[in-house]
Every structure is written in structure tokens, then in C-alpha cells.
Amino acid sequence: MEDSLGQKWKNREFALVSVADLSSVSSSASPGIARFDSNGLQIHQQSQQIPFNVDLRTAQLFRLGSVQSVCMVEGSDADQKISYSRGVTIQFRNEEESAAFHSVVQKWKKEANVQGGNLPNGTLITSKSKFDEKIEPSSAKMYFHYYGQLLHQQNMLQDYVRTGTYYAAVIENRADFLGRIVVDVGAGSGILLVQNMFIAVEASEMAEYARKLIAGNPTLAQRITVIKGKVEDVELPEKADILISEPMGTLLVNERMLESYVIARDRFLTPTGKMFPGVGRIHMAPFTDEYLFIEIANKALFWQQQNYYGVDLTPLHGTAFQGYFSQPVVDAFDPRLLIAPPMFHVIDFTKIKEEELYEIDIPLRFIASVGARVHGLACWFDVLFNGSTVQRWLTTAPGSPTTHWYQLRCVLSQPIYVMAGQEITGRLHLIAHNAQSYTIYLTLSAKMWGPGAEQGGILQTSSCKLDLKEPYYRMSQPQAYALAQDQQPQPLIQTQGIPAGIAMRLIP
Numbered sequence: 001m002e003d004s005l006g007q008k009w010k011n012r013e014f015a016l017v018s019v020a021d022l023s024s025v026s027s028s029a030s031p032g033i034a035r036f037d038s039n040g041l042q043i044h045q046q047s048q049q050i051p052f053n054v055d056l057r058t059a060q061l062f063r064l065g066s067v068q069s070v071c072m073v074e075g076s077d078a079d080q081k082i083s084y085s086r087g088v089t090i091q092f093r094n095e096e097e098s099a100a101f102h103s104v105v106q107k108w109k110k111e112a113n114v115q116g117g118n119l120p121n122g123t124l125i126t127s128k129s130k131f132d133e134k135i136e137p138s139s140a141k142m143y144f145h146y147y148g149q150l151l152h153q154q155n156m157l158q159d160y161v162r163t164g165t166y167y168a169a170v171i172e173n174r175a176d177f178l179g180r181i182v183v184d185v186g187a188g189s190g191i192l193l194v195q196n197m198f199i200a201v202e203a204s205e206m207a208e209y210a211r212k213l214i215a216g217n218p219t220l221a222q223r224i225t226v227i228k229g230k231v232e233d234v235e236l237p238e239k240a241d242i243l244i245s246e247p248m249g250t251l252l253v254n255e256r257m258l259e260s261y262v263i264a265r266d267r268f269l270t271p272t273g274k275m276f277p278g279v280g281r282i283h284m285a286p287f288t289d290e291y292l293f294i295e296i297a298n299k300a301l302f303w304q305q306q307n308y309y310g311v312d313l314t315p316l317h318g319t320a321f322q323g324y325f326s327q328p329v330v331d332a333f334d335p336r337l338l339i340a341p342p343m344f345h346v347i348d349f350t351k352i353k354e355e356e357l358y359e360i361d362i363p364l365r366f367i368a369s370v371g372a373r374v375h376g377l378a379c380w381f382d383v384l385f386n387g388s389t390v391q392r393w394l395t396t397a398p399g400s401p402t403t404h405w406y407q408l409r410c411v412l413s414q415p416i417y418v419m420a421g422q423e424i425t426g427r428l429h430l431i432a433h434n435a436q437s438y439t440i441y442l443t444l445s446a447k448m449w450g451p452g453a454e455q456g457g458i459l460q461t462s463s464c465k466l467d468l469k470e471p472y473y474r475m476s477q478p479q480a481y482a483l484a485q486d487q488q489p490q491p492l493i494q495t496q497g498i499p500a501g502i503a504m505r506l507i508p
Contacts, residue, residue: 011036011037012035012036012100012101012104013033013034013035013036014033014034014035014092014097014100014101015031015033015092015093015097016031016032016033016034016043016090016091016092016093017031017067017091017092017093018030018031018032018089018090018091019031019032019043019044019045019088019089019090019091020088020089021045021048021052021087021088022070022087022088022089028047029089029091030045030046030047031045031046032044032045032046032090034090034101036104036108039053040053040054040055040056040108041053041054041056041059041105041108042054043071043088043090052071052088054071056105056108056109057109059071059072060072061102061105063098063102064089066095066098067091067092067093067094067095067097067098068089068090068091068092068098069089069090069092069098069101069102070087070088070089070090071087071088071089071090072087095465096429096431096441096465099431099433099439099441100359100431103358103359103431103432106133106134106358106432107355107358109133130232130263130354131230131232131233131260134256134259134432134434135256135434135435135436136434136435139434139435139436140436143255143436144203144204144205145204145205147188147204147206148204148205148206149206150206150209153188153206153209155404156188156246156404159403159404161394161400161401161402161403162246162394162403162404165385165392165394166244166246166276166385166394168390168392169276169277169385169387169390169392170244170276172387172389172390172392173385173387173388173389173390174389175388175389176242176274176387176388176389177242180241180242181199181238181239181240181241181242182198182199182240182241182242182243182244183198183199183200183201183236183240183242183243183244183264183268183269184198184199184200184201184244184245185201185231185243185244185245185247185260185261185264186201186202186203186231186245186246186247186257186260186261187200187201187202187206187207187210187226188202188206188210188246198223198224198225199224199225199227199236199237199240200224200225200226200227201227201229201231201234201236201264202226202227202228203228203229203230203231207226207227207228208228210226211226214226230260231260231263231264231267231268232260232263236268239268239269239270239273240268240269240270240273241270241273241274242273242274242275242276243261243264243265243268243269243273243274243275243276244275244276245257245261245264245275245276247260247261248280248381248383248405249405250328250330250405250406250408250468250471251282251328251379251381251408251430251438251468252280252281252282252347252381252383253282253357253360253430253438253468254436254437254438254468254469255436255437256357256432256436256437256438258280258347258349258357259354259357261275261349262349262352262353262354262357263354265349265350266354274386274387275349275350276385276387277349277383277384277385277386277394278348278349278350278384278385278386279346279347279348279349279350279383279384279386280346280347280349280381280382280383280384281344281345281346281347281381281382281383282344282345282347282362282379282380282381283342283343283344283379283380283381283382283397284342284343284344284345284362284364284377284378284379284428285338285339285340285341285342285343285366285377285378286338286339286340286366286368286374286376286377286378286418286424286444287333287337287338287339287374287375287376287377287378287409288337288339288372288373288374288375289333289337289375289409290373290375292329292375292409292411292474293375293411293415296324296325296329296411296472297321297324297413299320299324300317300320300321300323300324302320303316303317303320303321304317321413322413324472325411325412325413325464325466326464326465326466326467326470327466327467327470327471327472328408328409328410328440328466328467328468328471328472329408329409329410329411329471329472329474330406330407330408330471330472330473330474331406331407331409331473331474331475332398332402332406332407333378333398333407333409334398334399335397335398335399337378337398338378338398339368339369339370339372339374339418340366340367340368340369340424341366341367341369343364343365343366345360345362357432358431358432359429359430359431359432360429360430360438361427361428361429361430362427362428362429362430363425363426363427364377364424364425364426364427364428364444365423365424365425365426366423366424366425367421367422367423367424368418368419368420368421368422368423368424369420370420371417371418371419371420372417372418373415373416373417374412374415374416374417374418374424374444374446375411375412375415376409376410376411376412376415376442376444376464377409377410377426377428377442377444378398378407378408378409379407379408379409379410380395380396380397380398380405380407380408381395381396381405382394382395382396382397406475408471410428410440410442410464410466411464412442412444412462412463412464413462413464414462415462416444416445416446416460416461416462417446417460418446422446422447423446423447424444424445424446424447425444425445425447426442426443426444426445427441427442427443428440428441428442429441429442430468433469435469436469437467437468437469438468438469439465439466439467439468440465440466440467440468441463441464441465442463442464442465442466443461443462443463444461444462444463445458445459445460445461445462446458446459446460446461447459
């Protein structure tokens, strides 16, 4: 059952607004379907009986816009026994379905592009590394350049909640580390390498700094080996008993390093090995914040000028307004802004498959604790170090000591109104893209409340699309807000939904 559920993406269908064959001047565009099955991808056009068969190992897919793409394919006609090259333009119903389609194609390419595989035309190819297949070169270059600088390493090292929790998790669980082979995935400066025989894997230039730091500490030099390279590419001398890593980004998944952590697990960890951390949770709750909403909306006022050096800027106001609301807000906020108890989504690093991180779909349901205007969804995360002796949580929750991750809020350009006791439903849909981040699709709806509510129905709905790669860093201190009389503080750290056998110790 688990395998079949994990492979649902192989049988996805996407309705197409139009399909047009570029190789035929007489062909006109008509609706169709893009269907993935066990053999790959078929693009069906209503006006044509024969589908376009797409070999995902050789096909090239290009985006022409937010909902339109072109697919250059190697096709075949079984009746006439001929082969040909063909270009097909496809248009989706909306941006979300377009992004989901490209995500499925990426998953198929990952499985189909086997290293050294023979293609149907007899040519021999060698696949890129998994990392290079998924990530555009410019993004990877900037990513490794950023983490190869000491000033950015210092920013993380001075996050005492982060560094102190990692240190405590290792020291308090000596029994897990003594005499074991430990691999640090994305070791950075190597400061977490404090116990036993360590192998540090680091792809950026920070590997050289780690070697220099270790050479300057003779007790470490005898126990630590630094290997420069990506975990997707390097070979290790032996299997690991422990994997330790700090793969978390904003909203837990930003930068897509969790995928590298999972790949390292599959490549290097022994069957009985441990992962530090082993579980992550994304917490979510609706919030109200009139100050933040007005601040973002006012940014677009610049574009309402009708005579800016003789130019009328108003034609761009609507686009600018939506652009500002497409940025997730990263800051520390007062937890009293939350208007409902939070829920969470569990990601078990010890079990999840890499491709399951390409698309994360979270249904939302809350019960409002207070009547308010809902301005969006607030998110934070925590991770669990499930040691044999002590179990520690590292949390980024609002109201807890602030970390360099802060918290994240998705702000709606059209807020919705709710009463105390009213149900709020929705969906948080994350789709990975090749700039090492995710496109966020958020929908929140207020369900009918009061007499007759059992008949169901939606009163208000608001949606937004955001790019996790391009946040608005709002580093001001949390505003002081008065607590409404009917609003009680909600516990932000919850223990339900964790795999059986995991006990917990919460960090104050």
C-alpha cells in the first residue's frame, strides 16, 4: 500500500486548455489531456486520434509563460511505422496545475534518466547528478557562494538556540555517538563535529575553512575527515552509524537541502543508523495583523502616481500590488496575533522519499478562537533530535527565543472575516522549483457559521501565490498588541502525530 500511495504521481492527469502541434501548419489548437502512466507521458488532443508519445528521457520542456509550455518530443506512429521529431505547445487551466505538471515531469526524469542508459535511437548518455538535474546552475552557484563565506557561517553560529541545541543533542546522547561513524551532511565550518570519528561532507568553499579550523585544533584533526563535494556525488569510505545535518531552511523546506539529507540517508546510513534530526514539523495557524497588511499594501502607492516625471505609473499599480503580496514575510511576530490553535504537518526524515518533497499538499482546518479579520497564514517549524538518552526539540515558534529562521507569514491581498467558533478551511500547496525553493499556493475559506451551518457552504474564499525564494525580510521587533478578552494564548508546541516510541523534551 505504501508503495502504491508513494507512486500516485505516476498516474496523474492534467486537463489542457489547448494543445497545438508545431510540426503541422494545418493543425489548429484544441483542448486535450496530458496523462502520465507506467509507460511515461502521452499528450492527447481532442481533434487528433493518435496521441503524442513523449519519451521523458529525451524530451525537452520549456515554459513560454505561467500557464503555457512547449514540449519537444521524439514520437512514433505505430500504424505507419515511422519516427519523427515533433514540437507541441500545451496550455494549462491555471498556474498551479502548470507547476504541478512540471513537478511530475521532474520526478519522471529522475527515474527514467538512468546513468549509462541506452536510448531508443542507440545513443549513449550519462545522467547528471541528482542535484544538477533538479537545480539550475545559476541558483547552485549563488547558493554555494553564499555558504562559502565566513560572515554567513558566523550568522548561523551565533544563533545560540540553533548551535546550542545541536551541541546539547550530541553531548546528552553520548551513547549514540561513542565508537560510531558519524557523517555531517553539509558540514559548513565543521563546528558541530564534536564527537568521535566524523566524516564531514561540504560542497562549498567552506570545506577549506573547515579543514583549516580542524588543523588548528589537534584533538579534532585526528578524528575528522573533510570531503569536499555534494552528497549526491561523493563516495564515502564506509557506511555511517549517525547522520547529522542542519538541512532546514525557511518554512523547513526552503533551499531544498532536505532532499540531499534524504539522499545521504539512502546512500550512506546503515539500516539501524540514526538521523539527527529525525523528524520535522511545519506548524500553521491563521493570523490577524492590520499593521502588516497596511504596510504591504502601502508599498504599491508609489505606482498610483499619475505624473511621475511626466509619466503615468498607474497602469502598473495592480501588478505591483500583487507583486508585494507574492512575497512571504519573514519576521518574528507576537503569538497573540494567531486567531486559532495551530495545526502541523509531519515530515519524517527517516522514512520520506526524496520525490515526496517535490510537492507537499497540506489540507487546512481551524476553528477561530476570536472574531477577527484573517490576513493570512502564519508558519513555523520544529525538528526533533530523537536520541536514546534525551529527546530534544529545536523550535522556531513565535514567543520562543528567536532564531535566524524567524517565522514566516503568507499574507492574503483579500482578507476574510470570521467569528469566534467559525470553521476556517483551506489548502497549503508547495511545489518545488529549480531555483532551490518552492512556489506556495494558499487558499483560505470561511465556512458558514451559526444556524444552518450543518448544511455546509463557503461564505468567503481568498487565495494567493507566493515565491518562497523571494521573501520580504521584515526584521523589526514584534509589535505590542493588546490581548482581546475572548482570546486566550494557545500552546504552540504540540506532541500529537509523532511516530510511536518517540518521547519528547521541550526546550524552554
